[in-house]
Amino acid sequence: MSAAESVGTGKRAFGAWLGIGAVYAYLYLPILILVVFSFNASRQMAVWSGFSLDWYAKAWQDDAVIQSLRTSLFVAFLSTVFSVALGTPAAIALGRHRFRGRGLVDGLFYLPVVIPEIVLGFASVVFFGLAGWKLGFWSVVVAHVAFSISYVVFTVRARLSMLDPKLEEAAADLGAPPIDAFVRVTLPLLAPGLVSAALLVFTISLDDYVVTSFVAGSGGTTLPLQIYSMVRTGVTPEINAISTILLLATFVLVLLSQRYETGVAGRGTSAIAASVVIALGVFSIGGPVRDAGKRELSVYIWSQYLPDELVAEFEARYGVRVNVELYDSNEAMLAKLQTGVASYDIVVPSDYMIEVLRQNDLLEEIDTRRLTNLDNLNPRFLGLPFDPENRYSIPYGWGTRGIGYRKDLVAKPIESWADLWDPALRDRLGMLNDARENFAAALKREGKSLNSTDEAEIARAAGLVEELKPLVRTFESDTFAENLLAGEVWVTQGYSGQIARVALEDPNIVYVIPKEGCTLFVDSMCIPKGAPNEDLAHLFIDFVLEGRSAARITEVMGFATPNRASLEFLPPEYRDNPAIFPPDKALDNCEFMTDLGEAMEIYDRFWTRIKS
Amino acid sequence: MAAVVAVQSVTKRFPGIAAVDGVSLDIEDGQFVTLLGPSGCGKTTLLRLIAGFERPDEGRVLFGEADVTDVAPHERDVHTVFQQYALFPHLSVADNVAFGLRRGRVRRSRDEIARLVREALELVRLTGFEDRMPAQLSGGQQQRVAIARAVAPGPRILLLDEPLGALDRKLREAMQLELKQLQRRLGISFVFVTHDQDEALAMSDVVVVMKDGRIEQMGTPSEIYEHPRTRFIAEFVGVTNVIEGSVESIDGSTASVRTPAGLVPLSARANGGPALATGDRVTVAVRPEKIRFADLDGAGVIAGRVEDARYLGDVTHWRVRLVDGSAWTVFAQNDGTPEALAPGTEVGLVWDTGHGVRLEP
Numbered sequence: 001m002s003a004a005e006s007v008g009t010g011k012r013a014f015g016a017w018l019g020i021g022a023v024y025a026y027l028y029l030p031i032l033i034l035v036v037f038s039f040n041a042s043r044q045m046a047v048w049s050g051f052s053l054d055w056y057a058k059a060w061q062d063d064a065v066i067q068s069l070r071t072s073l074f075v076a077f078l079s080t081v082f083s084v085a086l087g088t089p090a091a092i093a094l095g096r097h098r099f100r101g102r103g104l105v106d107g108l109f110y111l112p113v114v115i116p117e118i119v120l121g122f123a124s125v126v127f128f129g130l131a132g133w134k135l136g137f138w139s140v141v142v143a144h145v146a147f148s149i150s151y152v153v154f155t156v157r158a159r160l161s162m163l164d165p166k167l168e169e170a171a172a173d174l175g176a177p178p179i180d181a182f183v184r185v186t187l188p189l190l191a192p193g194l195v196s197a198a199l200l201v202f203t204i205s206l207d208d209y210v211v212t213s214f215v216a217g218s219g220g221t222t223l224p225l226q227i228y229s230m231v232r233t234g235v236t237p238e239i240n241a242i243s244t245i246l247l248l249a250t251f252v253l254v255l256l257s258q259r260y261e262t263g264v265a266g267r268g269t270s271a272i273a274a275s276v277v278i279a280l281g282v283f284s285i286g287g288p289v290r291d292a293g294k295r296e297l298s299v300y301i302w303s304q305y306l307p308d309e310l311v312a313e314f315e316a317r318y319g320v321r322v323n324v325e326l327y328d329s330n331e332a333m334l335a336k337l338q339t340g341v342a343s344y345d346i347v348v349p350s351d352y353m354i355e356v357l358r359q360n361d362l363l364e365e366i367d368t369r370r371l372t373n374l375d376n377l378n379p380r381f382l383g384l385p386f387d388p389e390n391r392y393s394i395p396y397g398w399g400t401r402g403i404g405y406r407k408d409l410v411a412k413p414i415e416s417w418a419d420l421w422d423p424a425l426r427d428r429l430g431m432l433n434d435a436r437e438n439f440a441a442a443l444k445r446e447g448k449s450l451n452s453t454d455e456a457e458i459a460r461a462a463g464l465v466e467e468l469k470p471l472v473r474t475f476e477s478d479t480f481a482e483n484l485l486a487g488e489v490w491v492t493q494g495y496s497g498q499i500a501r502v503a504l505e506d507p508n509i510v511y512v513i514p515k516e517g518c519t520l521f522v523d524s525m526c527i528p529k530g531a532p533n534e535d536l537a538h539l540f541i542d543f544v545l546e547g548r549s550a551a552r553i554t555e556v557m558g559f560a561t562p563n564r565a566s567l568e569f570l571p572p573e574y575r576d577n578p579a580i581f582p583p584d585k586a587l588d589n590c591e592f593m594t595d596l597g598e599a600m601e602i603y604d605r606f607w608t609r610i611k612s
Numbered sequence: 613m614a615a616v617v618a619v620q621s622v623t624k625r626f627p628g629i630a631a632v633d634g635v636s637l638d639i640e641d642g643q644f645v646t647l648l649g650p651s652g653c654g655k656t657t658l659l660r661l662i663a664g665f666e667r668p669d670e671g672r673v674l675f676g677e678a679d680v681t682d683v684a685p686h687e688r689d690v691h692t693v694f695q696q697y698a699l700f701p702h703l704s705v706a707d708n709v710a711f712g713l714r715r716g717r718v719r720r721s722r723d724e725i726a727r728l729v730r731e732a733l734e735l736v737r738l739t740g741f742e743d744r745m746p747a748q749l750s751g752g753q754q755q756r757v758a759i760a761r762a763v764a765p766g767p768r769i770l771l772l773d774e775p776l777g778a779l780d781r782k783l784r785e786a787m788q789l790e791l792k793q794l795q796r797r798l799g800i801s802f803v804f805v806t807h808d809q810d811e812a813l814a815m816s817d818v819v820v821v822m823k824d825g826r827i828e829q830m831g832t833p834s835e836i837y838e839h840p841r842t843r844f845i846a847e848f849v850g851v852t853n854v855i856e857g858s859v860e861s862i863d864g865s866t867a868s869v870r871t872p873a874g875l876v877p878l879s880a881r882a883n884g885g886p887a888l889a890t891g892d893r894v895t896v897a898v899r900p901e902k903i904r905f906a907d908l909d910g911a912g913v914i915a916g917r918v919e920d921a922r923y924l925g926d927v928t929h930w931r932v933r934l935v936d937g938s939a940w941t942v943f944a945q946n947d948g949t950p951e952a953l954a955p956g957t958e959v960g961l962v963w964d965t966g967h968g969v970r971l972e973p
């Protein structure tokens with residue numbers, strides 16, 4: 001507050017306040033909105049329809065969220081203990097002793113704070129790869145400790161420099177041997193610094209996304225990873241609720257940390273800190289590991305793809321534990337498999353990625369003789385171009401990326417990609433935030449293949465996309481369905497599954513595959529090279545192929561299943577929903593996306609120009 | 613009787629400087645020894661060598677018969693009162709004082725510790741302050757806690773590094789007296805560091821004057837004051853007037869020294885140096901209070917012109933410009949003799965032969 005007080009009086013003070021106010025508003029208004037809407041009864045952002053704690057209840061009952069929260073707390077707890085235990089002696093050595101190369105060592109401790117996190121994350125993965133260490137829970141802890149130590153060293157050194165070295169001499173003078181002097185004098189005086197460092201590190205570990213996303217493996221899905229993967233498939237107020245709790249925890253911890261740092265912490269502060277730590281500790285005792293000792297199947301899959309109840313059922317039936325880890329892009333999954341640091345039994349890549357994985361020799365062959373339910377699949381989805389003999393992949397789910405629109409807000413039904421180029425849609429159009437998909441819309445409109453590698457065709461398509469740009473309100477791959485539901489956009493390019501889900505909530509929403517066709521995608525189950533439990537993997541694939549399982553996936557997740565046998569288990573609003581199961585004819589002009597190789601550069605070049 | 617502490621030809625070098633340079637010093641039991649010298653002369657370093665915080669590069673440190681040169685500080689039977697007190701801020705007054713009692717070679721019971729803490733606090737008149745934290749004390753009180761803490765375990769020697777430096781004048785003088793009384797009562801040796809000459813003279817049995825890491829002179833306060841060996845000491849301890857000249861004649865035990873301001877008397881054996889001979893160059897120092905005004909034509913009188921007077925109540929400080937241009941100071945008691953000398957008045961200055969001190973060149 002003293003800074004604010006010294007600003008002065010009169011007009012200048014008013015100006016300063018205004019400036020400060022603007023900065024704070026910019027910083028905190030979005031967060032405030034997020035917090036407010038976590039209490040919103042409606043699932044629509046931007047429309048307030050009454051106070052409710054439902055989203056908190058929902059988050060609390062969401063096993064995946066709770067499990068990831070436990071993991072986060074446990075990771076944070078361990079990283080805190082280790083980094084304080086290692087960082088404190090380092091800080092004392094650097095602060096109290098002179099030795100050759102001290103400057104260098106000193107500098108090395110500052111580095112992790114200024115190195116971009118993404119570099120740290122990547123370096124960590126490479127390190128674990130070289131060390132032959134599998135990614136998992138402990139790799140997250142190790143990485144967190146690595147970057148947290150710097151913060152401990154800073155904080156403790158700052159405290160140490162305020163500490164009169166004469167005090168240690170006084171202790172020795174009065175007969176205290178070095179260890180006694182350290183324990184009785186140095187340590188108690190450093191304690192506020194240590195507590196402050198611990199709280200800081202706990203917070204940083206709790207909040208870290210970037211590094212964690214690189215080094216997390218089986219059992220290492222922390223809350224930020226969970227939140228991020230949930231965001232990818234649509235923001236719900238449940239995420240607002242979780243974020244609010246995370247924010248609150250961070251806020252409290254940072255506040256406590258500051259009070260300790262500045263030495264204003266009294267008994268009360270200590271009591272709060274202690275109870276927070278105990279509460280978190282009790283909660284995290286659930287720990288990251290359930291049912292230790294059981295065999296474990298590791299599934300690495302898109303977020304929002306595998307219903308918890310199916311996981312539970314599979315676990316119960318075979319007496320095993322299923323470890324689900326989530327990714328949000330094919331490329332992220334590829335990176336994990338390529339570095340060879342993680343071991344999974346099942347991955348679920350998209351069509352084109354299967355080709356890439358095969359080229360990199362990252363897939364195990366699937367023994368189809370062991371799959372008793374293979375006949376349940378619609379033959380239409382067998383022998384697809386990316387794996388003609390189904391030696392490596394068994395289809396899991398499919399969908400299209402067509403157009404969703406609100407029939408109450410547009411003048412006439414949308415049937416063609418060309419309908420997007422309508423000036424009436426100015427600022428009311430949503431497009432996916434992806435180069436290929438934008439060009440697909442334009443190429444398809446022109447009757448070309450969406451896998452075109454012809455530079456002239458691509459250039460023409462780029463011109464069309466450029467024309468579209470003034471109409472586009474958002475380029476968005478995560479929240480397009482919510483935007484449509486909220487009426488923020490009237491027409492949007494998007495995934496059939498997500499639009500189908502919001503269409504069930506609001507009958508004004510329609511999903512259509514344009515008559516020129518659009519992207520068709522199939523995600524398939526594969527067994528990565530070196531899967532430790534290849535037999536369980538086959539059992540799991542066969543389990544998913546059961547009609548009832550497939551029906552549950554469609555019902556909960558909203559996208560189509562290639563499973564014929566599932567139809568009898570599906571309620572009519574799903575089974576007969578053309579948004580989910582479009583008529584065969586509509587798919588005639590649809591195409592799979594293929595890996596374009598070098599031609600991708602052409603797309604990227606135009607896309608960069610368009611987006612700038 | 614062996615000295616409690618014997619420092620033998622100790623040298624301690626820091627990069628670029630010999631902070632203590634070939635110092636030898638014996639401290640007798642029960643002595644109040646003061647290390648006096650200008651800032652940076654090595655007082656603290658010498659103290660730290662005795663406490664064991666520094667290891668000498670050359671020489672030995674003995675406690676009684678025992679060589680402690682290689683003994684760690686926590687195993688030495690000396691305690692220190694630090695320059696800035698260095699009280700443990702997280703411990704109460706009582707716990708600060710008990711710190712040394714709970715450690716060291718002697719095992720003490722809880723009751724005994726409590727009793728010794730009480731006694732130590734009584735000694736420094738801080739009874740009732742047991743539960744205060746150091747931050748809740750005034751500077752003088754902190755000072756006393758530091759002393760109580762250091763004396764409580766009953767060391768043979770107490771080292772005090774400018775313990776009064778941070779106190780205001782009044783408190784300082786009161787504490788000087790208290791410290792001296794405390795030392796007498798405890799009957800242990802104090803090694804006391806100061807750069808305040810009045811403090812050194814008032815309190816010590818032995819004053820050790822240091823300069824540039826060496827001992828310049830060592831002796832009782834009056835020896836140091838009345839018979840400074842060098843010009844440095846004469847000027848550092850008290851105020852002095854100095855004049856140079858050459859011996860013109862010797863008459864028995866008194867020499868006549870020809871100076872630019874006139875002929876002055878000097879004891880031929882002054883300061884126990886070698887006997888003087890005619891023609892020797894000498895530096896003569898005279899303390900201001902030893903000088904009287906006199907008629908210009910008397911024997912042993914030098915001439916000057918009054919420049920300035922500072923009336924201080926009990927005394928007046930006169931500044932007199934000699935004919936050779938140097939400024940002398942004369943202290944005159946305001947004892948009734950009317951001496952209202954206007955600036956510019958020519959005066960003669962005279963002193964008893966025995967009060968002229970011959971300084972080493």
Ligand SMILES: Nc1ncnc2c1ncn2[C@@H]1O[C@H](COP(=O)(O)OP(=O)(O)OP(=O)(O)O)[C@@H](O)[C@H]1O
Pocket residue numbers: 626627629630631649650651652653654655656657658807
């Ligand atoms: N740890 C050290 N490293 C380097 N030089 C030092 C160190 N300690 C003291 N010195 C140097 O040694 C010399 C003597 O220092 P010391 O502290 O003993 O002086 P002092 O007489 O106590 O002075 P003061 O009256 O200012 O306290 C000084 O020149 C000082 O700069």
Ligand SMILES: [Mg+2]
Pocket residue numbers: 655656657773
């Ligand atoms: Mg000193």
